[in-house]
Every structure is written in C-alpha cells, then in structure tokens.
Amino acid sequence: MTDLTVLGLETSCDETAAAVVRRAADGRVQVLSSVIASQIAEHAPYGGVVPEIAARAHVESIDAIAAQAIAEAGVTYADLTGVAATAGPGLVGGVMVGLSFGKAVALARGIPMIAVNHLEGHAVSARLAADLPYPFLLLLVSGGHCQLLAVEGIGQARRLGSTIDDAAGEAFDKIAKTLGLPYPGGPALEKLAQGGDPERFPLPRALLGRKDCDFSFSGLKTAAARIAETLTTEDERRDLAASVQTAIARQLAERSDRAMAAYAQAHHGFGLRFVVAGGVAANKAVRARLEETASARGFSFTAPPLAYCTDNAAMIALAGAERLALGEAHPMDAPARPRWPLDEAAALASPTHVPGRKGAKA
Known part of the structure; x- marks a missing residue:
C-alpha cells in the first residue's frame, strides 16, 4: 500500500469546499489544505439556504476553490491519487456541481473517483486530527x-x-x-x-x-x-x-x-x-x-476540531482515501442522491420517515 493523495469536494449545502488530504500507508492522515467558500451573505436575506442560489454559487466558485486547495497543498493535479466528491445526501443541485467537477478531474487525469456519502464524511471527520481506531x-x-x-x-x-x-x-x-x-x-x-x-x-x-x-x-x-x-x-x-x-x-x-x-x-x-x-x-x-x-x-x-465540525471537504477527501485504500472506486455514472442513509438496511426496514420517490430519508 502506498501513500494516497486525494482531492475532496463538498457542495451538499451552502459551502463550496475543496481540500487535499494525504493518507499514509500506515493509515496516518495529513490535511494538506482545506478551503471553504461560505455563502452566508447570499442566503442571509432569506433567513436560510435557498437551494437555487446555493447551486448557482457552487457553479461560479468550484473551479477557483479547487485550484486554491491544490495550490495551498503544494501539489498539482498530476500528483493526485484520486478524487472524492460528495454524492449525497443534500441539496441535489449543489451535489451535482461538486460530483460533476470531481468526475471531470478523474476523467482528465485518469485517476479513480469516489462518490462519498456526506454522512460518512462526518463519521470519519474526527480521524482528521486524532488517532481514532474503529469501532x-x-x-x-x-x-x-x-x-x-x-x-x-x-x-x-x-x-x-x-x-x-x-x-x-x-x-x-x-x-x-x-x-x-x-x-x-x-x-x-x-x-x-x-x-x-x-x-x-x-x-x-x-x-x-x-x-x-x-x-x-x-x-x-x-x-x-x-x-x-x-x-x-x-x-x-x-x-x-x-x-x-x-x-x-x-x-x-x-x-x-x-x-x-x-x-x-x-x-x-x-x-x-x-x-x-x-x-x-x-x-x-x-x-x-x-x-x-x-x-x-x-x-x-x-x-473534531471546530474547523471540521461544520461541512468541509477534508472529511470527504479522507472518506474517499479510506475507500480507495480498500480498493474501491466508483463509475462515472455514479448518481447524485438527495437521500442516502448510512445504514440503508435500517432506513428501509424501519424508516423514521415514510420513504418517498427519492428513497429513505434517515
């Protein structure tokens, strides 16, 4: 197993985020960069997140934010082992932006793409700064x-x-x-x-x-x-x-x-x-x-440190790196999913909300 250098992309709500994380062969984690563009000013007049405004803001900033994360990490796109992007759950318009950008990077560089469950990103976020073994x-x-x-x-x-x-x-x-x-x-x-x-x-x-x-x-x-x-x-x-x-x-x-x-x-x-x-x-x-x-x-x-409690791309990069270390990658037709429970079996067998056409919620 070699070191893995992964670009992470997070666009599930109102932050456009990109990060580069390196996972060593022994499992040690190093956050090389973590960049977040907030949309608070855009949504503040409405008292909450407006999905259409969020999606458009992601489109406008994703390229520059990813480039900034790459530059701050001191690497180039050629140094990446893989790219991980949030594929859900979240506001589907925003999810599609980050996931599409991640697929484009993977295709252009010929590297694996990992479609990450946003909740799994939060689940591993504490491992960004602490030696935390499973379970x-x-x-x-x-x-x-x-x-x-x-x-x-x-x-x-x-x-x-x-x-x-x-x-x-x-x-x-x-x-x-x-x-x-x-x-x-x-x-x-x-x-x-x-x-x-x-x-x-x-x-x-x-x-x-x-x-x-x-x-x-x-x-x-x-x-x-x-x-x-x-x-x-x-x-x-x-x-x-x-x-x-x-x-x-x-x-x-x-x-x-x-x-x-x-x-x-x-x-x-x-x-x-x-x-x-x-x-x-x-x-x-x-x-x-x-x-x-x-x-x-x-x-x-x-x-996690406060910087990794809220939505960020470092946790997405780490979740992708851990799956990549297991030999996993996803095809280019991996869909954006507005709903995506971590425990899908429990969500379907005992839903806390009635499943709709988009699938089980929790």
Whole structure:
C-alpha cells in the first residue's frame, strides 16, 4: 500500500469546499489544505439556504476553490491519487456541481473517483486530527441530521437511533429565527445564551415514555417559538436561548447515554469510544454535556476540531482515501442522491420517515 493523495469536494449545502488530504500507508492522515467558500451573505436575506442560489454559487466558485486547495497543498493535479466528491445526501443541485467537477478531474487525469456519502464524511471527520481506531459510537448531529450510529469501519455503520422529525441543528436555527437572530442561527443562539438562566423557561421533554435512542425536537421548537412571541426584554431572550440550548443538550445526552449502555454491552466493555461530529458538535455547551456523559459511562470522548465540525471537504477527501485504500472506486455514472442513509438496511426496514420517490430519508 502506498501513500494516497486525494482531492475532496463538498457542495451538499451552502459551502463550496475543496481540500487535499494525504493518507499514509500506515493509515496516518495529513490535511494538506482545506478551503471553504461560505455563502452566508447570499442566503442571509432569506433567513436560510435557498437551494437555487446555493447551486448557482457552487457553479461560479468550484473551479477557483479547487485550484486554491491544490495550490495551498503544494501539489498539482498530476500528483493526485484520486478524487472524492460528495454524492449525497443534500441539496441535489449543489451535489451535482461538486460530483460533476470531481468526475471531470478523474476523467482528465485518469485517476479513480469516489462518490462519498456526506454522512460518512462526518463519521470519519474526527480521524482528521486524532488517532481514532474503529469501532466507535458516533453521534452525528447537524442542521440536517441527528442520529446515533455504531461505526465498525468504513462502510459499516449501524443505526441505533435517529430523529423522528427535526434535527437538533434545525431546531437551533429555527428557534434562533423566531428570536430575531441573524442567519446562521445556531452560533448566534449560542452567543445569546451566554449568561442566561437555563431554568427560567420550562420546555417539553420529548419521547419520555420510550426506551429507544430516537430523538424529537419538533415539540421543543414549537414551544420555544410560542414563548419567543411573548418576550419583551433582552434578559428574557437570553434566558430563553439558554433554556433551549440546555434542553437540546439534555436530550442529546440522554439518548447518547442509552446508546452507550447498549454499545458497551454489545462490545463487552471493550473499545468504548464516543465520537461527536457535525455542526452542532461545535456548540460548547452541547459538547461539554456530552463529554460528561461519556466520562460517566467510561467512554473516551472525541470531537473534531471546530474547523471540521461544520461541512468541509477534508472529511470527504479522507472518506474517499479510506475507500480507495480498500480498493474501491466508483463509475462515472455514479448518481447524485438527495437521500442516502448510512445504514440503508435500517432506513428501509424501519424508516423514521415514510420513504418517498427519492428513497429513505434517515
């Protein structure tokens, strides 16, 4: 096995990202470059991501962003072993841009192309900066996804729980919007919550009668929105933000604790590693609560550096490199997929959402 140098491309939502990652023969990882072009200014007037605007912005910037990543890595296209691009899930217009660009690079250079599941990118993101062996228990928590997975290896993820309605990051963003906070709402709500009283506003606790590891944030979102409409002072807004943050962190910790108990039993108490990835993992209060839960259960705790919590191309490059190391590559007709569960068998057998024409969602 030789060293692998992979260009990664990420365009599943509102960041156009490119990165070059080198995976050594012994499995060590080095991020040579990671470039992200944000579209926050374009979407801010609408309070959220507009798919058509996002897709057009990707088209306009993907070439320059990839060239910048190559230059900052100190390599050329001729030095690449392969190219990895997000093929889903995500906003399909944006996914098509990055995937098509990746296919073009692969064809032009005669190198393998790997169509990467965006969720698998998040699953391996902690390995970008830490020596993290498989298996591990993963909480993937972001604006579009909230699920617990037992990750046995690349391409081997078993779903233990998932949200039955909204993702945690979506709840953060939408509650922030009702509080009049700017987009993106999650970081703005975290900032507002500083110094607030997290006990001032009682908020509903979802699915208390169930013993599984599923999540639900819809009721919390609705209750917080109704309270927000009645607030008149900045102190009240700060207290509600703190209450929301604490309620979300509590639910994430409670379900993670259940999953840890089941995971520890299945693995006979060995290799107890807990990983948190995704944009919400950047929230310091959430991260601290989950770290306490892991410690109480005897699990190690790993989270990616903040730069790799949100969408980025380094995680896509690494996921591609790990599949390339296993001898995998994908054909040029690999499709862009708006829906693509990591555990497809569980998503089809026990869907958290009714599958539509685009396939199972979670």
